[in-house]
Amino acid sequence: MDLSLTEDQLFMRDEANRFLAERATSEAVRAAIASGGFDKALWDSISNELGWCGIAIPEDAGGLGLGAFEMVLLLEEIGRRLAPVPFWTTVSVCAPVIRVLATDETRLALLGRIASGNAAATVALPRPAANDPFEAIEFNAEPDGRGWILSGRCAAVFNLACADLVVVPARLNERPALFAVERSSLSAIAPHDTLDPTMPVAPLSLAGVPVGADARIDRGDLDTGDFAAPLLWARLGLAAEQVGAASGCLELTLAYISERVQFGRSIASFQAVKHRCAELLVRIGEARSLLYGAAACLDAGGDDVAREIEGAGVLASEALWHAAEEAIQLHGGVGNTWEYDPHLYLRRAQATAHLFGSADAKLSRLAEFLQEAAA
């Protein structure tokens, strides 16, 4: 396994960094927050002009045919600036579900739409806080003459308001099935007042919504266990955004404390502050290393990849929390004001800390993995 970045990868990362530094500035993010947490212009550039959404979509479906590793590199940059675009749900959550579970026909069509930048997408995960978000499926599907009737409620769907395409898992004759629902066919969405305004969440209620026969996209033999494989991409992607956000938060802090003077010295010159920033870098480096290792494992198709991704999720989430807490503290008084950015990272850290289970739950599951492996 080679964890060096190729020249192409380095170039892609640097370009993404440069582009987002220009476009996802603090001002732009705050403007997007004021309008529902979605920067439409930025999204159009990313999805349409730059074609980032096709990064890990196979070439036969119009994508770039690259892997999890490249996806991770882009998500890090998105996370670094908390760019308010539905990239994670589109590329890490929805596209893998379609790629792995959809029929050939719908797969090519839907992935093609995503790859070409014509669909912001999401999945109505029934239990985003559970290890297995599909442990219970909240929607029901019933056949009617022309297609299907969908009913049910999902408390929290990420990026629902800005999505074009919503993949809805529903129970059909006691088995899971998947439906691709056009956002335009849904009634008004009322987003939650959430902790993290850069990653909007809304409930999805379907009260007997009719969809066409072609809305069903799965191959007809789904088991709940089948969701595990595509969800690895969602978990990995989340960790990537968190690692990127942790780095962005540290950069923000370093910039502030090197300018800010107290007692006649820059705050950055105090050794206790230096050591804390250095420890933060160590933790972020640790998280990033496991993140890259997990991504490479996912691309290589290793057996133990679920463990690596679980571990990366723990370290990434904790690194981001720690970075945000230190950012607020080291900003001093202004760190507690709306006007400065540390709280945006704090919000992201806390809002994502319980996705797919808390760190403690993840560790506890890892402990069980390990005990089984050792037994």
Added chain:
Amino acid sequence: MDLSLTEDQLFMRDEANRFLAERATSEAVRAAIASGGFDKALWDSISNELGWCGIAIPEDAGGLGLGAFEMVLLLEEIGRRLAPVPFWTTVSVCAPVIRVLATDETRLALLGRIASGNAAATVALPRPAANDPFEAIEFNAEPDGRGWILSGRCAAVFNLACADLVVVPARLNERPALFAVERSSLSAIAPHDTLDPTMPVAPLSLAGVPVGADARIDRGDLDTGDFAAPLLWARLGLAAEQVGAASGCLELTLAYISERVQFGRSIASFQAVKHRCAELLVRIGEARSLLYGAAACLDAGGDDVAREIEGAGVLASEALWHAAEEAIQLHGGVGNTWEYDPHLYLRRAQATAHLFGSADAKLSRLAEFLQEAAA
């Protein structure tokens, strides 16, 4: 509840501190380590000349009739210098067991011996690592014509080799009973090679040892639950020694780093080092506060005192561990040598960390207390 120290208490503490600074020096402690972890001359001074063993023994039994609070103050000073004397087992473990559980007659006689400084004492706790060290009793007693025959084995008895008096709990007709055994009546003791050479431990094996009829000291109606009350003193005393040791360890570290120069500055002048020492002081202060509160509760006879003592045990043990770890780190290279003292505190910290249960076990038990209280 008043947590101020009276003039008498302050005087006693200062005198104890002064006395032990002279007598329990690093050299003296190391000399005692070389001879089994017992400083006989120091013990004679403490028990005989100074009469400290009577601190919490009632006046009717020849003691000073003071309370847990005063006992704690002395134990802190003993712990501060890791003084190699069997004070804790005598005063905090054995005397309370006798005071609470013995018949009037034996109580007065045995406490009198302890108070007058004529008996170093210990208890053969069957399970020192368990929340309830008496959950299983390892010895059996059988009556014979003249007295009793004791059999069984106890893996680890503190200060056994230097004790004059050993209180042995034994099963007698399926109930617990207590026997006071003279150390002189036991065969040779083979101390363990233990982590903490200032607090020696040895196994006690009794292969049908006959003792006199008067060796039995309990009132004949003991239940295992009866041990809980006297054990509160043992737990509290352990926490007191740990808090004292943590303070002593911090003092040792402060002395070293204010002398030691690196990069042309005293180590103590580095802000990161200052902050870590300050955090250590905060943790020790926290532990000491709860220790004093718990001692005052024990003297006042409050209902919830078991919880306070449990909490004090957690904080004291952790503060000592933290102090010892920082001492080794801040001493740099010499901190890892036998010649310097930090490792003695590290040894005490680890050797006592699992007494009466690990910190995690204590917290978990506290959580159950709290849930019951809240339910």
Added chain:
Amino acid sequence: MNEQNLSAFRAEVADWMKANLCGRFAPLVDRGHAGDGDALPDLRKEWERELAGGGWTCPGWPAEYGGRALSVAEQVAFQEEYARAGGPGRLGHIGEGLLGPTLIAFGTETQKQRFLPPIREGREIWCQGYSEPEAGSDLANIKTRARLDPETGDWLVTGQKVWTSLAHLSDWIFVVARCDEGSVGPKGLIFLLMPLDQKGIEIHPIRQIGGGSEFNSVFFDDARVSADCVVGQPGDGWRIAMTLLSFERGLSTLGQQMGFQRELQLIAVLARENGAAADPAIKMRIARAWVGLRAMRYMAMRMLADSSDPQAKLESLGYKYQWSHWHRDLGKLGMDVLGFSGASATDDPRTEKLRQLFFFTRADTVYGGTSEIQLNIIAERGLGMPKEPRGGTA
């Protein structure tokens, strides 16, 4: 006062709170504390007068200034019972706890007559003008200037104060300013009492991360104050400010802890309700929070005991660090008990309380002396370690 009388006194406070913190005042229960400090201002001003009517404002002041000269134990008991009953955050706190004692110590007779009665009666609300944008934790670096207007004898103040709690709800502000042009550090400062409602003063609220705005920036542009509103002599400002800060500590501590206890209880109850308490890690964190709170309680009692124990004095230097980190961790614990659903607002006032707790406890380790300053103080004053050098360009 013996334990028995103290119990009776506690019962008296509890009864009064029960009889009065109800009816039109019922919405005030548990409101107006840190992070929620700008809640329901009009009703809380009325509440101050209600308290005054019951004789519960300034109960520790000497009788000659309208106080009841309660003992420390009684004042503590009052604070605890007030908090236990869910009493709202006190708008009168700065006047009662900080400015009043300062005037009693340093004020002229005229100043006492003018300013103490309205504080006692809950009629005038004070705020505190210490911090400045360039002097966050560094009070000696004050740049706001006061110059004497030779014509009127008034002082004219120009500059900016920041983090002024509740300035927008207050009538008066006390300000430390530099009256000696060219002075540096703690020298050349003046302590002034200024009415806020004048054209030289503008108050801009600071939006906090939780959404509230209890802090303000206060801008002074030749704001005017008459010479009889100088406390002490011009140049005495540092000494008076430092003495005033020392009043802040201690008494309100146990009341604050009672509030902490209520928060911890709420968290424990919600954890039981939503099943989080079954998670071993959450269970341990709740137990740890309880242990920390007990330790804080006994630490506060050691501080209040005012004994000659140097160990207690030394360790009390750590109290701010101790409680603020404990409270910050509690804020995080509350959110982790709510779990993923805590990320979205709900109609349940209990979960909303935890969300607010999360945000405003982020500031506990900053306001009132950052943790970094606290650790410097402990190391330097407490442990005698070398002082941190100031930079060359102070």
Added chain:
Amino acid sequence: MNEQNLSAFRAEVADWMKANLCGRFAPLVDRGHAGDGDALPDLRKEWERELAGGGWTCPGWPAEYGGRALSVAEQVAFQEEYARAGGPGRLGHIGEGLLGPTLIAFGTETQKQRFLPPIREGREIWCQGYSEPEAGSDLANIKTRARLDPETGDWLVTGQKVWTSLAHLSDWIFVVARCDEGSVGPKGLIFLLMPLDQKGIEIHPIRQIGGGSEFNSVFFDDARVSADCVVGQPGDGWRIAMTLLSFERGLSTLGQQMGFQRELQLIAVLARENGAAADPAIKMRIARAWVGLRAMRYMAMRMLADSSDPQAKLESLGYKYQWSHWHRDLGKLGMDVLGFSGASATDDPRTEKLRQLFFFTRADTVYGGTSEIQLNIIAERGLGMPKEPRGGTA
């Protein structure tokens, strides 16, 4: 070399270890590592020659100096398989990994001819003379002096080195000394190769907290070394020493991690056996240790990748801090898994291993650059934060 060939190579190493680390060498399994470094010295010297016979010493050296010029991937594979098989701590490590590469880079042809073959053949053991009592983490503060003896042309060395690992088992020592009277800091240093067996040198073992003595103080009193044992020019010492230190990193890392993995496995097994694994807190700590080890593995692979990724270069500055704290925590975890019974020695070699692990991991965060120095380096070199000022009296 592709993955398939690498697997074959791994199998070759594993087979060789299996065939050779047995019989009279069986007692060496898992022995002689940090904290146990002075174990079984005679047998381990034989083992060095056994390894040499199999062609496994210095496998990364160029062929012209007797090496096999193995690729980085092969060397890593060798280290991992060596560790996986329980290969003992290498007495030849300093010669093979540090001095050899240094001589290959800076040595004269004569020096290479004289010193490289006995290293490769496992016949001469080297130790390292860098640290001094007054210059713990501060290499530039070296006080040991070398002066030229005008009569013989030899250098005469006087001073003291400390923390010299395995000096008492070594034949030669390389020493950095001050050759320019009056020079300070990194200037005026000389890099010398000295035989230990001479009357000007005394070796005093340092007893460590775990009881072992793998470190020594080495005292020099006009110890003698001939001019052809100077590496580079007098005055070049700093540059050569720094280059040498850079050889230390990297290659042995994955082998070291394989050892960590064996330790963690042992802890997990004992935890299952004695029931500690049922304790949720212990369970979580084992899981956390596993996560940390995986992160270290991928960090090492990023470091070895030698890419132009500046992020990887930056983060690799933290690797020493990362592994040493991980390992220190593992040592504590091992003891906590043993619980109260871990306080007393037993006959079980597994628990004894954990007791030793506990003690010697205390030193991991000190030797080879304390954690405090590591954090300074990360902050200053990595994050560009201001440098810590030296005191006035360096």
